[in-house]
Amino acid sequence: MRFVAEGSARGPKAWRRLAAGLAALAALALAGCGERTAKDAAGATGPDDGATVAVGVLHSLSGTMAISEIAVRDATLLAIDEINAAGGVLGRKIRPVVEDGASDPAIFAQKAAKLIEQDQVRTVFGGWTSASRKAMLPVFERTGNLLWYPVQFEGNECSRNIMYSGAQPNQQILPALAWAREQGHRRFFLVGSDYVFPRTANLILRRHIEAAGLEVVGEAYVPLGGTDFSGVVSRIRASGADIVFNTVNGDSNVALFKQLSGAGLPPTKLPVMSFSIAEQEAQAMGPAVAAGSYAAWNYFQSLDTPENAAFIKAYRARHGEKATLSDPMAHGYLNVWAWKAAVEAAGSFEPDVVRKAAVGIESISSPLGTVRFAANQSLVQPAHVGRLRQDGQFEILWSSPGPIMPEPFDPLAFPGQSCNPG
């Protein structure tokens, strides 16, 4: 009773407050609209004013992925500046609009929509985790825009609105398997962090290992960020594996390598092939911990080509003589150049025309060497196997005889599926 009486006594006051609040909200909304229209007016002269063209750069600048993605953003911006310095694209300067995906797939989707709908960018360079890509995909399909994705991934996806320049499984994982087989390894142990990339990668690996008459002697997953590998290490020891294929992500690798070494299995005794340790990660963790282990990538900083030397020099001129480069950065960099070539071939910034022109370009010069996009909008590129040295650089042990055609759907793991974006 008393509660009700009190409530009704408060009634008018509450109403007044609510009314005041609503008024304030309306004022805010009006102000927002004013700002919005002002921006739109500027925007209208922005993308198509004949002087500049807006593109989105969408990476995590905060959160757990920031350390990796900020470097890709920097490599992307380097390419944009180089192109602008050389006169731009179709006579226009590129105007990058940088947004922060904050290591959160939902924010990636939200920021992608903002870039396309509000900033009216003509294309977007960005993404790292498969979760961020999957979250952005519907936005790009709905708006008909185009995303250039720079990171190796698990394949099993095919969208006409994404250019996949990172390795498909048959451009990273399977060449590594072929190399390990050549080296005489017969008994494989698969260990990974527990999420989509390691699970899918290991499914593909298992099919290929078994098809080749070799043996998977164990498969184990540790939660993302997990540091207790005691059980995994015991199982590896007991399994009699002669090589470990490692898709553990991030700094969990410190725990994996330390605990393997502690159990008398350093990389010199039991080889480990990693798919998520590049120069950046090795540097951040301290390279000594995984020194001697192998990695497979399409790009190593130690690649000895004039294009790569120029790339390293240009990047270091901006970010210091000690700056480390890695595979996703090289892909982020080449994506901008590929977009420029496609726009010029098409004579248009229209995303749908650009993507069709992109797959028709015969050759794109890049730090990886000469590459091109296949009809399935993935990159035709070489693969390399390297061994991590004490200084955090990789000594390249093996390179594919030539560029490898990308296969988004592995014929053994996902038979009968093909990718024809059209």
Place this chain on the structure above:
Amino acid sequence: MDALIGAQLFNGLSVASINLMAALGLALVFGLMRVINMAHGEFLMLGGYLAFLSTSLLGPAAGVLVSLLVASVGAAVAGAIVHLLVVRHLLARPLDTLLATWGLALILQQLARDLFGPIGVEVALPAWLSGTAGESLAADGDGLALPASRLFILAAAAAVLGVLHLALRHTRLGLAIRAVSQDRMMAAALGIDVRRVELAVFALGAGLAGLGGVLLALLGPVTPTVGQAYVVPAFLVVILGGIGSLGGTAAAALLLGLVSALAQVVVDVAIAQLVMLLFVILFLQLRPEGLVVTRSRALDA
């Protein structure tokens, strides 16, 4: 399979000793003040980063031994500061200490992220800690490999437990701690400076966590959120052990370590964690007060 079970028994002991190092400080503080210190894990992290700094400056050989001292003292000082600035003022409001220490944990994590970066760093090990004890044992795949680092952690945890037990039994401070734990008001009436005892215990708890942080760094990376990963099992250990009993805490650490390690013989790490949680839930259904029941006026009230 037998080798695997043997290895997992040892791993269980090893995990238990790590959880014990994380749980001891928590148990002491909770036993004395009924404060659930959500920032306890961050003292572990602090210890880990102090170990990283020590080994980077002095090299692995001297660094690890020095860091045991630096990390425990450093974390104890940090704990004393936290107690004086935050916890002391909120003692009468348990919910507020929970929130305040959680906020503190977030601040400390972000601080570490800004200082050291979000990717974990590695503490380099001296040669005598990075091998296995008895190479002959480790030579073939079937043998039992006892990593030197895990043996060291086991020994350190046992030593800490022993020293703590003796200190609580046989020193004046220990006597005061036990007195305040059992009956705060009576202890105060008998002339024990309760506030100083609380300060000492909070600093001691933090120092033990700092020491634990060094031991963790021997096995894995030191990350800004490393404490979060260990504080949850530590809470489980404290609850399972029964509040206010060192022996119970030790027994609970052992029990949980063995359950999770032996579960890993048949299932993945993720499922093993699930099994461990289920075990704790079931156990507390049967014995709500934990392994060891302590009678205390403070608990009766």
